[in-house]
Amino acid sequence: MSDSSIRTSNSVGTTSGSATGTANRTGGNRRSSTGSNQERVGTWGATLLVAEREILSQVRSKAFIISTVITLALVIGGIVLSSVLGNRAVDATPVAVVGSVPAEVTDSDALDVTAVAGRAEAEELVRAGDVDAALVPDGSAIGFSLIALDEAPEGLVSALSVSPTVELLDAAETTSGLRTLIGLAFGLVFMLAVIGSGATIMQNTVQEKQSRIVEILLAAVPARALLAGKILGNSVIGVGTAAAISAAAALGLAVTGQTELLDLLSAPLIWFVVFFVFGFVLVASVFAAGAALVSRQEDTGAVMTPAMMLVMIPYFGVVFFGDNALVMTILSYIPFSAPVAMPVRLFFGEAEWWEPVLSLGLLVAATAAVMLVASKIYTNSLLRMGSRVSLREALKAS
């Protein structure tokens, strides 16, 4: 046998053998790509799944549970405690009393009674500030009315077991103190809720990017579903937490019998909730888009700061310019400050009925636009690692 024939037959044998084997394997086990038993998840389904994970992973974390419980306890405890302490420690309110006011009304520890001869003298004392209020007889059912300078002293009204007609000598249109307080309250609730959730969204987004799980996720679901799910999940948590805190506060007020404040807030409060939800989604989108631009937790500061500004501005705007009707009107239409400014204006009855509707429309439109932009940034920068992606690059089509 010739040498070349050994080689030739060998090589031919090997080749044909492996070729046959291949053919068998390929043919025998071929599986149709439609044969799998899985349904394709739609964007909405994926969004819900992402939101579900987002919610569960946070709700189960010890840090979240502990901080929520502490916050709720502080809110209820604070309200109850201040009410209890307030009732006990209140100083006797100095009042001027004109002779014929029934004795059982004035016979109270909470009142420091100065007896005066007539109404004129009582008013003088009130104007001079020597007394907080004066009780003068009138023809009403309870027999007397209350004269005060610019607002009825709350301690006095609650100390009297009946509510007399209040007559203000120098009534301001709305008290500046209350205005600041309400602005502060709306602003604080909005800012705390948004910053807390915004930071969480940012952290989770960067974490997904940093840990590269985003590659696996993007292979399964579109980027906009990831974004939407993240916003939805965190909004549910944020709004839920805010609702829980409000409920706790309402409970505290109800327990201590301070229901007047609740009645007062109701209509603007409902508007606040509506604005809150959309404003929340708006800010959440900004935070998520910002987070998509960086790859590491250490770099979040650069994008966190501008996002924080967007949240802080309405807060400070309302606190500092609460008295300026023009600034407040402008703030109540700017989407980022509307969730705080519009409810404040509504609270003081300064807005026409159509104003919150228009402002809300602007807010919703802005939210939709920001989500669209955020989705684009998200899609274009989620897989970009390394240094921060510039906004211009992220907005350019990939």
Add this chain to the structure above:
Amino acid sequence: MLSVRNISRSFGTHRVVDDVSFDVGRGRLTGFVGGNGAGKTTTMRMILGVLRPDSGSVTLDGEPVGQAALHGFGYMPEERGLYPKMEIGEQLAYLARLHGIDKATATQRGDDLLERLGLIERRRDKLEALSLGNQQRVQVAAALVHDPDVLIMDEPFSGLDPLAVDEVVAVIAEHAARGVPVLFSSHQLDVVERLCDDLVIIAGGKVRAAGEREALRDQYSGNRWSLEMNGDVGWVRGIPGVTVDELAGTTALFDAEPAAADAVLRSAVDRGTVTSFRPVRPTLGEIFRDIVVNAPAGAEEKVEAA
């Protein structure tokens, strides 16, 4: 069959993937081999639709790969990534559900895979509590949990001990046996050599060689022969046209054109009993070095050997 046709992608001015085409047959384990920065990961990301190619197309059984088809793909990225603070069983179920599997089935699939990979008793553990090798197994499971139609794995064996490599190989081979096209990259050329049916070798963003493993080895075998016989083989040196590489008593390794090799065999048969005479085919590592070293300048300099 998964077909990649003329895909290219540049980042800035750097052309990372340049006109790459190859096929991954159903039921074929296809090894994707190249140095660092050769364009493997970028190519894989483009197949997965995670990155858009500048030009070219990817088709599955002739159909362009769109969102619907991508859903059935299983992907193990090079940069490992899962949620560090999520229980591994739950994590796998979540990933399966993202692929459209209902909750109960998803949980079942995740548990089955963890069982196969020896991690079932740790299913309630958070990922970060696992050793790196075990995290790697979870990562493999994450790519398989939705019973993929196509499997793309970037460096599935890095960081695994030999036993774990075998476990993972067994699981992957099982999927290939179902008729799934499997493309995997690896720096462990010995594993690739043992495991894959087909090979794609990429360097500098271009495919340098592609085809069946054995065919490639034949193609790159050159003209090297090995002779083993009873008695000394020193005489081989005297045959014209023969360059001896190694000579050790009764065995010789030499380069020769087929005609000269015939002459050697003829003489050997005349001189005694030939126990072995065969062409020596290069290992994958040798082919790889050969191809990558010959890659034109301008390609990535860093070449990681096996």
